[in-house]
Amino acid sequence: MGEVSRGARALVVCPDIRGRHHDLDAEARLEEACGLALAIGIVVAEGFVLPVRDVKPGTLFGSGQVDSILTKCELEQAELVVIDGALSPIQQRNLEDKLKRKVIDRTGLILEIFGERAATAEGRLQVELAHLDYQQSRLVRSWTHLERQRGGFGFLGGPGETQIEADRRMIRQRMSRLRKELESVRRTRALHRDRRGRAPWPVIALVGYTNAGKSTLFNKLTGSDVMAEDLLFATLDPTMRAISLPGVEKAILSDTVGFISDLPTQLVAAFRATLEEVTGADLILHVRDIANPSSAAQKTQVLEVLADLGVTENESGEGAIPIMEVWNKVDLLPPDDAAELRAVAEDDPMVQAISAVTGEGVDDLLTRLGEVLTAGARVHELVIPASAGRRIAWLHAHGEVLSEVDAGNGPQGPLRRLTVRLNPKEFGQFETL
Missing domain, CATH: 3.40.50.300 (P-loop containing nucleotide triphosphate hydrolases)
Incomplete structure (x- = not known):
C-alpha cells in the first residue's frame, strides 16, 4: 500500500439512480463503499447518498450536484472523490476537471484492493487483465496532485509510477499474452482436480x-x-x-x-x-x-x-x-x-x-x-503386513484405530489386524497408498 492512499482524505458519494435496482438499499451501499475506502487506508472525510433523477452522459450528476460536491470537498479539505458506481472514462475525466481532484469509481477502488490481495497465480493474472481492460479506455490522464510513489495499480497515485501513457497497442498485446498465460494456468489446474x-x-x-x-x-x-x-x-x-x-x-x-x-x-x-x-x-x-x-x-x-x-x-x-x-x-x-x-x-x-x-x-x-x-464413517477390519509400517502409521494418523493385534504369518512375513474407523474419503486415500 502506498502511503499516499493512507493519508488521502476523501468524499465518498453513493449515487442513488432512479429506476436502478440493487440488492442493498442506498444507505447500506454507502456504508459498504466507505468500508471499501477504509480497507485501503483512505480517510473518509464524509460520505453521503446523492439522488440522481436523470443520468448526465458527461458527468453522471447534474451541474448543481457537481458544484455541491466541489463545495463539500473544499469544506472537508478532501483531495479525492470516490464514486460508488461505474463511471465512463468521459464522466471520470470531466468530473476530475470540474472538481480539480482525483476521482475514482467503485471498479477502480475494488481493483486496487484485489491487486494487493490476489494470492494464486490465476488470481494475479485475472486482476492484471481486469486492470488493463479498465485502463485501456482511460489513457488520457491529467491528474497530478498526489505525486508520491505508491504500490498497487496506481489508481490513487501520481505521475511517479503507473502513469497511463503507454499506448493502446501495447496494452492489447499484454492482454493477449495474459489470456494465453491464463489458459495455461487453467489447463494445469485441470490436471489437479483430484x-x-x-x-x-x-x-x-x-x-x-x-x-x-x-x-x-x-x-x-x-x-x-x-x-x-x-x-x-x-x-x-x-x-x-x-x-x-x-x-x-x-x-x-x-x-x-x-x-x-x-x-x-x-x-x-x-x-x-x-x-x-x-x-x-x-x-x-x-x-x-x-x-x-x-x-x-x-x-x-x-x-x-x-x-x-x-x-x-x-x-x-x-x-x-x-x-x-x-x-x-x-x-x-x-x-x-x-x-x-x-x-x-x-x-x-x-x-x-x-x-x-x-x-x-x-x-x-x-x-x-x-x-x-x-458422518458416514465405517469400521473396517484390515490385515496388513507388519513390514508395511507406512500404511499402519497412516491409519493411526488419519483414522480412529480401535484395536491392533497380531494376525499370524503371511507369505511375506508377520501380519497385523487393525480395526479402524474411517470415513469414505479416508478409506479411499488408504487404498491408494
Missing part, C-alpha cells in the same frame, strides 16, 4: 460476506492472530491452519476473502480466482453477520457466487460440498431476537448461532463440525 480427494486432512473453508466476522472466528478456532479488524476485505490472502475436532484428529481451516455485492463485471473472474481454495473443501462454513439488517441479501450474494464456482448442489445432487451456516454476532441482537434465533439453530444440525467475539456457541460449533466430517 487434489481434494487426495488431501490428507479434511478441509473446512470459511466463506461469507465481507466483514461478517470470518477472521475473528478463524482466530478463535485456531488460536491464531490473523488480521481481524473491523474493515471490509481485512483478509487479503487465504490463510490455512490446522485444528482438532471431536472424532477428527486434524482438520485444515481455510479463511477466505469476503464476498461483496454488485461486483463490477470486469472483476468477477478475478474474484472467483481468489476463491480457488473453496472448490477443494470438504465442508463450507458460511459465516453470516446475523445482526446486520442486510443479512438475507448478503446470503443471496454469497450463494450466487458459490453456485458460479460450481460447489453447490447441481440438479442430480452430485458434486455438492456441504454448507453449514454460522450465525455470527448474536451478542449484538436484542435478547428476544437472539433467543429466537438460537432456538431455530438448535433444530437444524447445519446451522449454529455463535458470537466469535464472546465465544458463545463456539464449542458447540466444533462438535457439529466433527459430526458432519465423520
Whole structure:
C-alpha cells in the first residue's frame, strides 16, 4: 500500500439512480463503499447518498450536484472523490476537471484492493487483465496532485509510477499474452482436480460476506492472530491452519476473502480466482453477520457466487460440498431476537448461532463440525503386513484405530489386524497408498 492512499482524505458519494435496482438499499451501499475506502487506508472525510433523477452522459450528476460536491470537498479539505458506481472514462475525466481532484469509481477502488490481495497465480493474472481492460479506455490522464510513489495499480497515485501513457497497442498485446498465460494456468489446474480427494486432512473453508466476522472466528478456532479488524476485505490472502475436532484428529481451516455485492463485471473472474481454495473443501462454513439488517441479501450474494464456482448442489445432487451456516454476532441482537434465533439453530444440525467475539456457541460449533466430517464413517477390519509400517502409521494418523493385534504369518512375513474407523474419503486415500 502506498502511503499516499493512507493519508488521502476523501468524499465518498453513493449515487442513488432512479429506476436502478440493487440488492442493498442506498444507505447500506454507502456504508459498504466507505468500508471499501477504509480497507485501503483512505480517510473518509464524509460520505453521503446523492439522488440522481436523470443520468448526465458527461458527468453522471447534474451541474448543481457537481458544484455541491466541489463545495463539500473544499469544506472537508478532501483531495479525492470516490464514486460508488461505474463511471465512463468521459464522466471520470470531466468530473476530475470540474472538481480539480482525483476521482475514482467503485471498479477502480475494488481493483486496487484485489491487486494487493490476489494470492494464486490465476488470481494475479485475472486482476492484471481486469486492470488493463479498465485502463485501456482511460489513457488520457491529467491528474497530478498526489505525486508520491505508491504500490498497487496506481489508481490513487501520481505521475511517479503507473502513469497511463503507454499506448493502446501495447496494452492489447499484454492482454493477449495474459489470456494465453491464463489458459495455461487453467489447463494445469485441470490436471489437479483430484487434489481434494487426495488431501490428507479434511478441509473446512470459511466463506461469507465481507466483514461478517470470518477472521475473528478463524482466530478463535485456531488460536491464531490473523488480521481481524473491523474493515471490509481485512483478509487479503487465504490463510490455512490446522485444528482438532471431536472424532477428527486434524482438520485444515481455510479463511477466505469476503464476498461483496454488485461486483463490477470486469472483476468477477478475478474474484472467483481468489476463491480457488473453496472448490477443494470438504465442508463450507458460511459465516453470516446475523445482526446486520442486510443479512438475507448478503446470503443471496454469497450463494450466487458459490453456485458460479460450481460447489453447490447441481440438479442430480452430485458434486455438492456441504454448507453449514454460522450465525455470527448474536451478542449484538436484542435478547428476544437472539433467543429466537438460537432456538431455530438448535433444530437444524447445519446451522449454529455463535458470537466469535464472546465465544458463545463456539464449542458447540466444533462438535457439529466433527459430526458432519465423520458422518458416514465405517469400521473396517484390515490385515496388513507388519513390514508395511507406512500404511499402519497412516491409519493411526488419519483414522480412529480401535484395536491392533497380531494376525499370524503371511507369505511375506508377520501380519497385523487393525480395526479402524474411517470415513469414505479416508478409506479411499488408504487404498491408494
